[in-house]
Amino acid sequence: MVFWTNMTVENPFQDPLRFERRMPECTVVIFGANGDLTKRKLLPALYRLMYERRLAPGFAVIGVSRTPMSDEQFREKMHESVKKFLEDSPFDEDVWAGFSQGLFYVPGDVHDAGSFNRLAERLIEIEEARKTGGNVLFYLSTQPSQYAITAKGIGAAGMARGNGWRRIIIEKPFGRDLDSARALSRDVHEVFPESELYRIDHYLGKETVQNILAFRWGNGIFEPLWNRRYVNHVQITAAESIGVEGRGAYYQEAGALRDMIQNHLLQVMATVAMEPSGVFEPDAVRDERAKLLRSIRIMKPEEVGSNAVAGQYGPARIGGADVPGFRQEPGVGPDSRTDTYAAATFFVENWRWAGVPFYIRTGKHLPKRVSEITIQFNPAPHFMFGQNGGEASPNLLILRIQPEEGISLKFSSKQPGAGMKLRPVSMDFNYGASFGERSPSAYETLLLDAILGDATLYSRQDMVEASWSVVKPVMDAWSEAKFDFPNYAAGTWGPKASDEMLARRGHAWTNV
Amino acid sequence: MAATVQPDRILRELSELWVSLGEAHGDESAGVLRACAMTLVVLASAAEDENAIGETLGALMRDHPSRAIVVRVSDNAEPGLDARVFAQCWMPLGQRRQICCEQIEISASNGSLADVPAVVLPLVAADLPVIVWSRLPRLFSSSALKDLSRIATKTILDSSAFADPPAALQALAHAATSGLLLADLAWTRLTRWRELIAQIFENPAYFSRILSIRTVTIAHTAAVSQVSLDYMEAWLRLCLERAGAQPAFLREPSDEACSSGFCRIAFTSGVSGGLDIVVRKVEGSAVEVRAGTLVNRTVFPQASDYALLREELSITGHDPIYEAVLGRAAEAGMKQ
Secondary structure: OOOOOOOOOOOOOOOOOOOOOOOOOOEEEEEOOOOHHHHHHHHHHHHHHHHOOOOOOOOEEEEEEOOOOOHHHHHHHHHHHHHHHOOOOOOOHHHHHHHHOOEEEEEOOOOOHHHHHHHHHHHHHHHHHHOOOOOEEEEEOOOHHHHHHHHHHHHHOOOOOOOOOEEEEEEOOOOOOHHHHHHHHHHHHOOOOHHHEEEEOOOOOOHHHHHHHHHHHOOOOOHHHOOOOOEEEEEEEEEOOOOOOOOHHHHHHHOHHHHHHHHHHHHHHHHHHOOOOOOOOHHHHHHHHHHHHHHEOOOOHHHHHHHEEEEOEEOEEEOOEEEOOHHHOOOOOOOOOOOOEEEEEEEEOOOOOOOOEEEEEEEOOOOOOEEEEEEEEOOOOOOOOOHHHOOOOOOEEEEEEEOOOEEEEEEEEEOOOOOOOEEEEEEEEEHHHHOOOOOOOHHHHHHHHHHHOOOOOOEOHHHHHHHHHHHHHHHHHHHHOOOOOOOEEOOOOOOHHHHHHHHOOOOOOOOO | OOOOOOHHHHHHHHHHHHHHHHHHOOOOOOOEEEOOOEEEEEEEEOOOOHHHHHHHHHHHHHHOOEEEEEEEEEOOOOOOEEEEEEEEEEOOOOOOOEEEEEEEEEEEEHHHHHHHHHHHHHHOOOOOOEEEEEOOHHHOOOHHHHHHHHHOOEEEEOHHHOOOHHHHHHHHHHHHHOOOOEEEHHHHOOHHHHHHHHHHOOOHHHHOOHHHOOEEEEEEOOOOOHHHHHHHHHHHHHHHHHOOOOOEEEEEEOOOOOOOOEEEEEEEOOOOOOOOEEEEEOOOOEEEEEEOOEEEEEEOOOOOHHHHHHHHHOOOOOOHHHHHHHHHHHHHHHHO
């Protein structure tokens, strides 16, 4: 009898049609284990993966931070955090009981070589006890300034090599500019090769961003329209309704251009505009993404004024409450020149996109929290229905990233009844509604991918450098510019200059 | 009950249903969205709880929006057929627009059962898969089910309720080898156990010692179906053989603390340094894995009709592993 001959023989118990992706045993070492990201995102995501039976039974986590704590205290602390920050999921004490047996803690300072040696010893103990096969994923959830020293500490303690694979995840920002990004890569590469370095961009882990790839290349009808001949322009919006929420000191150093556009939004733009790869494999997809980023036209200094807009929110009264301006936020200087809003027009210099504007905007304290991509198609070449036929509205394809992940297509339809009057209608695909199953969080997806060694959704050095190159002229111009900040009130859609930037090309921001 | 129904009339009623749904939500920015990815034909007894089936189908619509055709079969020997149409709608959170799927309910007496396939055929949604889910064990060898299976992409049964399990397995195996795409919920119920066992053997430290396994013990309550036991043993045997191991198998009736079904599956080497793994149900839906000194716990979600169907509806092609296990289980049954 032919017995699943086309299946892998490595583990004959596997059933790829029915089982979730295989997860190897491993230890995740989290530096900055007492920080917000660990409590709010990482541990809830790992617990959720355990709940979904995606983690191997011997899975282990070692938390590392300066705070003195025992394993038991760390478990108790994480128990509270996971219960509190677990989104859209039940908390099960039985699952937690199993999961928490794999949680360990090592107090230590990244500036102290002894801490790394203690961690190395603990890692060996845990590898033996939990049969992790020596596989280790290091997650740096620390201050970016500590990335290099932490990587070097790992290397010096001999933890970058072992019985199994060794990988390292770092969080954005990957440098403050092109030079510091290169320096960071150089430092980490002394210990980990690029193939084991995972630069996390949680935007790429979102289901809808991944769905863009499925939408474009899993269907035959959209890709023929996906070019300069049919697409009029593209808009990418990432709006936050909240301010800096106590992160004023950090944000003052970053700003919207660095915090959002340089990484998340340029990655999203690359996903929308890249060429299809021959195969869906990490380096093939990332090659195409990198190629697209390198194709974005670098603005000349004199072009920045008309193609980029900086904004900073001022005080306002929203919903009966007084909202402070950015300069009144704790930790922010009274004359801060940081951009809390940034918009830019980019062009891609290739045959597919030549001449098509890509408008990107992001900001704090905008009217609502929404992230979406709008692709506006060219109008019908001739509107034959006359004045009484209503207005010719453009076809829009809207890819919503948050809060409701989904895809909408707007087109014209005849109004029922006598005469020929057109009206826009929307055909919606709502990810949550169409697939009742809860979408995994971006961190679940990305952690799972890193453990499986799939770097498709992670940034690569050449992509990071290309992104910094794109925003460099804007950063340079803005560092010299005299802004009349604040230039938009909290709760509005940003500075007027942003609307004018689009109006100059006969366009307007879509109503999100 | 009338003796005949006209598919054309049902289709007309379906069209009118969508018009009325649209009118009920006249606001152009709201309205309803029609969703259909397949036709799901459900064969159920008229005596079954209508609400329970409705709830299962309603939940399934979110994952697998479909045109559902529910055939409710009564024991009446007199000819009788009737039909009605309605919509299953839901409002996604935060949205103004409802999503609706259409449902056709056909009431058929036992005497009219043979007429059902001809009524269903014109009602299936064009160019989409047709899935037949028979909840009626007695229909297994009926001509009505055979005719419906011919138009079906996949036929879903539950052999755990069949009166003669070995005969059922052989009939299923015969149908599968003749090209019919079959699913058996008695097999689907094993997925969580199988997945957990597969995950354990992902670890090279355990897999490398698989040849040391001498005995596999399957402990179960009296409530577990014979077919499920046969499937589990056949699957384990095939997997272990493929890895080169040929342990003895023990089936052990158990009164351990498990409410129903399987209580424990143990892989025993009986030698020092060999592989000893126990997967066992503990309280509630929790399951404990004991591999050497390492103990871990997980939770099996409830194997509701909805969960089982959702899994099967996501597989619309051949399932080579199920087909191989079915063949082996049927073969083992013949030898007994």
